Amino acid sequence: MNTLQLVSLAAALGWASGLRLYAVLFAVGLVGYCDWAPLPSGLEVLAHPWVLLASGLMLVVEFTADKVPWFDSLWDAVHTFIRIPAGALLAAGVFGEAGGASELVAAIVGGSLAAGSHLTKAGTRALANQSPEPLSNWSLSLGEDALVGGGLVLAFLHPWLFLALLGLLILLALWLLPRLWRALRGLLAKLSGKRPEVSSAP
Secondary structure, eight states, X not given: OOHHHHHHHHHHHHHHHHHHHHHHHHHHHHHHHTTSSOOOXXXXXXXXXXXXXXXXXHHHHHHHHTTSTTHHHHHHHHHHHHHHHHHHHHHHHHTTTTXXXXXXXHHHHHHHHHHHHHHHHHHHHHHHTTSSSSXXXXXXXXXXXXXXXXXXXXXXXXXXXHHHHHHHHHHHHHHHHHHHHHHHHHHHHHXXXXXXXXXXXX
């Protein structure tokens, strides 16, 4: 794999881990196991049959849990402590052979991308769960499934296109996260019976 492909793969693994960690582990492992594309040495362990079995089982669990309103938010809360470091480790694994600064930079970027996508997903889901109907939740979940699958395919086959689209998603997350935070603060204040603070800033 050339440098562009490695950068694209590291970014994809970090970003996608914040949305669907176990799908990422299984998909990348399956690519290596079936020899569809060469994997960096730091990721070859994902293609081991026992690792594939474990990640496949967790993929089914996560796919199901993510479709259940409110339980998906609990699942997200627990995985705040799993997805972000996993995204950092997977991105670092892409540059495992290079070691040193390259591996550290990949870990920092991968962890940051995982944190951004995870927090955006978790905040959006918490707000969507306010609706009594489950269709919005299911639509968001299936959309995330498709986004992760499409993103991983693009990262392998069309790295420039993936990186360009990832840049747009990062800008969207930067715009959305402050608004999600304000909405969640208002929701928590409403649930606790307190009036949310009104900022005097324009």
